[in-house]
Amino acid sequence: MPPDQWAELRQVGFATLDHAAAVRTATGLLALGPGFGDPLLAERGLADFTAPVGPATYVEVLAPLTPGHPVGRWLAKVGGSSGWVLSTQVPSLDGVKERAAEHGVRVAVETQAMGHDIIQLHPLDAGVLLELDAFLPRDAWFWDDLPEARAAQGARTTKADDIVAVEVAVGSEAGQRDPAAMARTWAAIIGIEPPVATEDGAALAFGRRTVRFVPARGGRTGIVAVDVHATDREHGPGEQGELCHTMITFV
Numbered sequence: 001m002p003p004d005q006w007a008e009l010r011q012v013g014f015a016t017l018d019h020a021a022a023v024r025t026a027t028g029l030l031a032l033g034p035g036f037g038d039p040l041l042a043e044r045g046l047a048d049f050t051a052p053v054g055p056a057t058y059v060e061v062l063a064p065l066t067p068g069h070p071v072g073r074w075l076a077k078v079g080g081s082s083g084w085v086l087s088t089q090v091p092s093l094d095g096v097k098e099r100a101a102e103h104g105v106r107v108a109v110e111t112q113a114m115g116h117d118i119i120q121l122h123p124l125d126a127g128v129l130l131e132l133d134a135f136l137p138r139d140a141w142f143w144d145d146l147p148e149a150r151a152a153q154g155a156r157t158t159k160a161d162d163i164v165a166v167e168v169a170v171g172s173e174a175g176q177r178d179p180a181a182m183a184r185t186w187a188a189i190i191g192i193e194p195p196v197a198t199e200d201g202a203a204l205a206f207g208r209r210t211v212r213f214v215p216a217r218g219g220r221t222g223i224v225a226v227d228v229h230a231t232d233r234e235h236g237p238g239e240q241g242e243l244c245h246t247m248i249t250f251v
Contacts, residue, residue, distance in 0.1 A: 013059075
């Protein structure tokens with residue numbers, strides 16, 4: 001494990017062919033305030049709505065803007081909407097590409113955003129589109145200085161104040177790895193502590209948040225569930241709803 005390496009789960013992204021409907025669902029389910037658009041995604045042919053869930057995590061809903069977009073072709077195969085991308089914050093990307101290659105995981109995208117290096121790992125190898133963003137300091141993030149994002153923070157949801165866990169279902173599409181093996185692969189590539197075994201897979205810590213790896217059920221793989229921390233501790237926990245074929249649970 002590289003010295004002083006850590007990782008934080010910062011953002012969960014959903015993709016859909018019906019952007020307006022998915023944004024309405026997300027806004028209603030999570031009581032989201034006004035969102036904002038990632039300024040870099042339009043040039044990649046994607047509509048985007050991003051909104052804060054608490055001070056440090058975000059949900060994102062994106063959609064292809066043109067017919068034939070690669071995301072649109074994938075969505076057509078998975079029922080029109082799905083969990084899509086996990087954005088994580090790391091202090092450095094040193095050695096990530098080399099460790100990914102050692103584990104048979106392809107780099108789908110290598111780029112920069114707002115002066116920060118980004119690597120996205122191929123979803124067919126990593127189980128989801130796993131984005132690693134080199135960003136320091138640890139308590140800062142891309143949207144801190146974006147005026148629209150600051151406005152969204154000022155009017156963010158009072159129904160939930162954090163994304164605490166994400167569940168990733170692993171099936172044969174993900175390089176034939178079982179859930180525990182996939183969790184170990186993530187940990188090795190990112191350079192963080194190895195996962196903890198669970199009854200049906202493994203759990204990997206991203207700071208105080210968790211990614212759970214479970215076997216695919218019903219044919220769906222990738223992001224299948226997200227847990228958010230309910231602010232109403234008496235009535236909130238246990239509430240559920242579906243967003244882009246992904247179960248959202250208040251805990």
